[in-house]
Amino acid sequence: MALETAKGTKDYSPEEKIVRNEVVGKLVSIFERYGFSPLDTPVLERYDVLSSKYAGGAEILKETFKLKDQGGRELGLRYDLTVPMCRYIAMNPTTKMPFKRYQIGEIFRDGPVKLGRMRQFTQVDVDVVGSKNMLADAECVNIAQTFFKDMKLDVVIEVNNRKVLDGVLDAIGVSSDKSTDVILAIDKLKKVSVKEIEKELATKGVKGKLVDELLKIFNAKGSNSDKIKKLRKIVKSDSGIEGLDEVEELFGFTKGKNVVFSVSLARGLAYYTGTVFEVFMEKGDFKSSLAAGGRYDKMIGNFIGNREVPAVGISFGLEPIGVVMKPDAVRKTVTQLYVIPIKALKEAQKICEKLRSEGLNVDIDLNDRGVSKNLDYASSYDIPYVLFVGKRELAEKKVKLRDMKTGKEKLIGLEEVSTNVS
């Protein structure tokens, strides 16, 4: 038997898990500051819920892990957190709206495994269900802005509106049967060259002046309000104008020059109905999005089948955030102090208990090892301070504290340990 992880899954070592917990902790604290509450749904769902007509769709079902319980019931591992949330709302019809929930959970997709694409991964979702107000959309944007600022990451939060995009295509004369193809081509603007986009559009029958106009609109420079003004001259459909009103309203609730109106932002998923947003690194080679979301006013209503339930949300990608994050953005060790008893285990243990009751994270040598092995151990777990507890020093109520970074040691009073370490 090979002692291995299942294909497409991985362990998180303490070092990795501490970092991940810190990132998730920051997100949770911001979600809660914005008035969102946690929800938890099971990993196992009934297969007929996952395969429902308005759920994730045929493509995602191909990648769904399917299994049966002892009673022969068909089950699946959830492939997102949105379908379970829809089911929860359907099962709890008295839920007060707006329902502001966040959920952090494991997601499973039995697809091809490559760098950054696992079969089990963690999704971090925050959604407002039951409000059409653009302030809800703005809260998603502002949460992202707060989080990335907190992480000391310089990002650009691109914002667009599907209705505006449709309005633009309509205005320059792209027929509605081609609009989906055009949107999908446009969505690649960040990743491939303009030439390639032109080529792809040409195969869809969109070329010449149309393409020039499109690119002119998408490449327009200026402030968000400049861009809105320019588009007001082009977009004429009712829906397009509504979209521009929404964008303007949304920008009224956000601030900071890194929230940018990006008319070419499309996002692949079909279910978005209004605002879409996506967060990228401002500079550097990392082009994948760090967070993304948008407004989906039809999906939940369709899914539960009996009423209109507008919704907007954003999802954070722990994997890409892990790739770009600054090494010093979060703590990497939870243990603050490692105690080495010098023939004084009982006394050292009592000191540990006291420091712990003061809120310090304290480990102690359990294996009666020599000093150098103990220092190795503390250093291998990146513990910043070591405390030597010896009988001679204790007689004078003193202990020796070593700063593992500098190697400096000093004799201090027992009551001084806490303040010297934290």
Place this chain on the structure above:
Amino acid sequence: MALETAKGTKDYSPEEKIVRNEVVGKLVSIFERYGFSPLDTPVLERYDVLSSKYAGGAEILKETFKLKDQGGRELGLRYDLTVPMCRYIAMNPTTKMPFKRYQIGEIFRDGPVKLGRMRQFTQVDVDVVGSKNMLADAECVNIAQTFFKDMKLDVVIEVNNRKVLDGVLDAIGVSSDKSTDVILAIDKLKKVSVKEIEKELATKGVKGKLVDELLKIFNAKGSNSDKIKKLRKIVKSDSGIEGLDEVEELFGFTKGKNVVFSVSLARGLAYYTGTVFEVFMEKGDFKSSLAAGGRYDKMIGNFIGNREVPAVGISFGLEPIGVVMKPDAVRKTVTQLYVIPIKALKEAQKICEKLRSEGLNVDIDLNDRGVSKNLDYASSYDIPYVLFVGKRELAEKKVKLRDMKTGKEKLIGLEEVSTNVS
């Protein structure tokens, strides 16, 4: 299609999830104070790992959810967190010992569903791997003591040692082929009457004077050290004496009169080799254990097949803790303040942003509702304070704060909100 959860699984509503997060948060904070670090392993494991000879055993395999990935590989949903930890240690042979890890994760067992027994549930495990020192065992006990004190629950932490139990049986003349049966019968002392135990022992051929002696030993009163002294007169085998030495050493590292030497504590599982402990409510009708664990010095070594790896750990049951916990032990809402704009949405949003940047959890009306509907909403989500933001009051830099519990309202300055709410 029925929009339902899969059999044996449940959702955690925000109210339930907030409470659960608080309990887990307390546990994590205590684990980290004792120098434990988090580990995370996947929900999906290779089936051959789960079904390995030294893993959970045949009984547990019958309840293991089994599935295949697209490549036809046999997988299973993990049924505990111990086997994945063993696999992790086997795959990471340079892990520095002792390895002190905690893990919180979903566990799956496809067994009969009844009250308090689900097919998906959360396990909270903390283990010291790689130390034989009784201080490691004591840390598990002390963690439990700290946690339940923090939760304001009066519990008894019963401690025993398998070697002592074997030593007692040996001393009174129970033949070793009967000792497992006797231990299993004894384990029921808490749940069934002495009569029933006597009956069960009789069918195993253990009766008369033997049973009387057993019950005399198990019912002996006195302090922990009294009991140890009494047993030193009875137990004669080397292993039994070693067990008593261990118990004595362990009690030297613990304190408080709720840590009790309970010679009849056996615990069903076969893999324990020394210390066992189990936490019960001191009074009341709730007889299930709230936390339990023990020392298992052989299991990991057997599992990974090449070296001796002693270990001790304790597992906390979130479900039983949820049943007995005091209603006021943890917070039940994360949102502290709900803002109702009176025709002043923009201004109210700015105030929200400021309060959030001060660390307050703030929600705001997103649906432009009237005052009474808004108060209903705040009250349905148990939000303790409501802030009315109106233009007239704002002109004097004032806002109106309502305490939802008392219904009292007062006009305060903008800069006073934070201190009035938190």
